[in-house]
Amino acid sequence: MGRKRHVNIPVFIPHMGCPHACIFCDQKRISGSFRSQTPEKVSKLLEESFSTISSEDHVEIAFFGGSFTGIPEVEMISYLEAAKPYIDEGRAKGIRLSTRPDTIDDRVLSILHDYGVKVIELGVQSLDPAVLLKSQRGHSVEDVMKACALVREYGIDLGIQTMLGLPGDSLDKSMETAKGVIKLDPDMVRIYPALVLKGTLMEEHYLNGLYKPLDLDEAIEWCARILPLYKSAGITVLRIGLQGSESLEDSIVAGPYHPAFGELVESRMLLKKMTARLDKIKFSGNTRLIIRTLPELVSKLVGQNRKNIEQLKEKYRLKKIDVLANLDHGEFSFEFKKD
Numbered sequence: 446m447g448r449k450r451h452v453n454i455p456v457f458i459p460h461m462g463c464p465h466a467c468i469f470c471d472q473k474r475i476s477g478s479f480r481s482q483t484p485e486k487v488s489k490l491l492e493e494s495f496s497t498i499s500s501e502d503h504v505e506i507a508f509f510g511g512s513f514t515g516i517p518e519v520e521m522i523s524y525l526e527a528a529k530p531y532i533d534e535g536r537a538k539g540i541r542l543s544t545r546p547d548t549i550d551d552r553v554l555s556i557l558h559d560y561g562v563k564v565i566e567l568g569v570q571s572l573d574p575a576v577l578l579k580s581q582r583g584h585s586v587e588d589v590m591k592a593c594a595l596v597r598e599y600g601i602d603l604g605i606q607t608m609l610g611l612p613g614d615s616l617d618k619s620m621e622t623a624k625g626v627i628k629l630d631p632d633m634v635r636i637y638p639a640l641v642l643k644g645t646l647m648e649e650h651y652l653n654g655l656y657k658p659l660d661l662d663e664a665i666e667w668c669a670r671i672l673p674l675y676k677s678a679g680i681t682v683l684r685i686g687l688q689g690s691e692s693l694e695d696s697i698v699a700g701p702y703h704p705a706f707g708e709l710v711e712s713r714m715l716l717k718k719m720t721a722r723l724d725k726i727k728f729s730g731n732t733r734l735i736i737r738t739l740p741e742l743v744s745k746l747v748g749q750n751r752k753n754i755e756q757l758k759e760k761y762r763l764k765k766i767d768v769l770a771n772l773d774h775g776e777f778s779f780e781f782k783k784d
């Protein structure tokens with residue numbers, strides 16, 4: 446018997462329930478879904494999707510790309526009704542959705558709970574009041590605190606989405622945000638460096654010189670400092686960097702986008718760890734360093750275009766570095782040879 450696959454059926458609800466557009470956001474382009482949504486279309490989409498899914502799969506219906514709980518109640522319920530037959534029959538294990546912190550209250554949570562919502566991902570973006578204000582989020586840090594506590598009370602899993610490099614942001618503020626998010630004890634987080642997308646107010650600000658996005662190297666560095674905070678707190682990081690798509694790539698005006706962003710961050714983290722260890726070791730020039738690592742870590746450890754290896758070689762004046770994929774546990778080990 447094959448292993449159970451986890452399948453999310455994405456139902457995009459671009460900008461639905463949003464009171465306004467946040468300065469950086471164009472969900473139509475991010476999701477690639479330009480059509481407006483209706484409960485009838487959702488029923489049809491689910492019918493088609495379930496006809497191709499094995500009953501063995503662990504399936505969740507995922508409403509993304511808008512503020513689900515900001516949709517007027519009757520309409521919001523009609524979307525939940527479209528999903529209900531699949532939940533009742535056990536063909537879907539639950540619903541997950543994304544929303545804004547200021548559209549969560551007891552009433553809406555009790556409705557979501559009754560319809561089988563298992564995960565709520567809150568767009569938090571930053572826990573710095575000035576960053577929230579400059580990004581025109583329209584909600585406060587207090588709203589985030591209240592929403593997270595309420596989601597927890599209803600036994601629904603909590604996801605938190607944060608962004609790095611928004612207007613007014615700094616590395617310190619982003620690190621403080623990550624520490625604050627950890628205190629909220631989410632089950633999962635997503636980290637997105639801010640990109641300048643066509644048609645957003647942030648594009649205007651960028652073109653007028655009022656906003657400067659992080660460059661790719663800065664974004665990698667910020668993430669490489671923030672990710673270990675979540676890892677050591679045991680919080681799952683579902684994603685770092687927006688998922689690449691043609692629609693998104695067409696829409697990027699500026700900012701730290703790379704299709705393999707997460708891999709670049711992991712690679713930088715390994716470089717930091719190797720540097721921290723080498724800093725403590727005394728060795729003279731003309732030394733050959735042998736790094737042993739796990740086969741699956743070789744490309745991250747070496748870095749794109751051997752960037753990590755070249756940096757280590759230069760920094761420690763090493764004669765040569767050989768990387769061997771023959772470690773069976775841990776991340777890497779060093780051996781020094783005097784030739």
Ligand code: SF4
Pocket residue numbers: 460463464465466467470471472510511512545568
């Ligand atoms: S960031 Fe979220 S709340 Fe703001 S416009 Fe986009 S989907 Fe709506």
